[in-house]
Amino acid sequence: MAELTEQQVENQTAADFFPLLSLVLNDPSMSLIDDSHKEAVMLERLAVVGIGPGLEFDWSALETDVQEALTTGFENGFGRVRAAVVEGNSDIMVDMNGWNVLQNTGDFRTDWLTRAAMADFGFAGPDSPASHVGGIKFTDANGDPLDGSNRYTITFDLEDLPLVTEFWEIPIYDAQGYFVENELDRYSINSYMLEEGLLDTDGNELVISVQNEEPDDPEQATNWLPAPEGDMRFTARFYGPHWSLVDGSYDMPEVVPAEE
Structure with missing residues (x-):
């Protein structure tokens, strides 16, 4: 597979x-x-x-020259799609405090670049982005590439959670966008877990601990999101988003390197 x-x-x-x-x-x-x-x-x-x-x-x-031309076009197109999302191309992406969100146009139709970006980075994403939006994250708060050998935190204020009519989640993926098997069989932290009291919320905050090995601290272990060993990324998902998640005005928490 x-x-x-x-x-x-x-x-x-x-x-x-x-x-x-x-x-x-x-x-x-x-x-x-x-x-x-x-x-x-x-x-x-x-x-x-x-x-x-x-x-x-x-x-x-x-003919050989046609194959070469198609190969060049294919490679350039692939690079353009990757760069558009990773670098936050303003034609198709909205910045939400360091998270790149695909502009919600309501229908991709012949918007080839946005459609390709959704296909590449938003696996199983909808043909129309009206139902939900996704925030893609490749770097930490310092601008360094995310790496599972490091430890990070993502801190939500319980009084300022993402506004949605359905649910939100923070899944974690390897660099290629796939889930990586872990001992908890946990691949995201989501609002259902919060509503069911499965997460620690001392201090009126939800502090998600992102790292490869299970934290020693029991409270951190409760909110542990297991990270792959190497390069990784997030694609936060918001189902039934309010406008602040669509236009990027929501103060989405950064991925902060944990203090040693």
């Missing part, structure tokens, strides 16, 4: 991607946007190399 999931994105090549694109566009269950000029233009461009509804695409039959 690890090899399969990494091959889908991390190890995918242009020779992998374009046949899959052709397969999707020829899937009768995949609907097109009949009234979209932008999509029609994109389909015309793809048809030049044999990709599109009703067309049979064969990567190996392409």
Whole structure:
């Protein structure tokens, strides 16, 4: 499974991607946007190399220069999507106190960059972001890359929790965006756990302890979110968000390196 999931994105090549694109566009269950000029233009461009509804695409039959051009485009596009989220591209991202939130446009449609960012960083995310928003985090409060060999805290004031109509959660992932098995079988801290009294809230605060090994302190262990051993990231999720989570005005707590 690890090899399969990494091959889908991390190890995918242009020779992998374009046949899959052709397969999707020829899937009768995949609907097109009949009234979209932008999509029609994109389909015309793809048809030049044999990709599109009703067309049979064969990567190996392409001229070498065409393969090279498609490979360059694929690699540039992949890099652009990653950079847009990691660097907080203001065209598609909103800064929420250091957490990058995809702009809630209500419908991706032909917003290719935002759609690709959601597909890459928001696994199983909705086609329309209206139902929930996600805050992506790669660095700590000092701007250093998140690493499971370090210890961190995320502190919520119980009087200033994320405003949602459904629930919120703070999941933790490895650098590739996958959950990592841990002894607690715990992969997020969420509002349900808080409501059910499963978390320590002394001092009117929820202090989430993020580290690889279980904390020695019993209170910290109660709020422990097990981290992978190496590089990692967060994608906080807010279901039924109030506007402060959409426009980034909510004072989302930083990921703070724990004091030694």
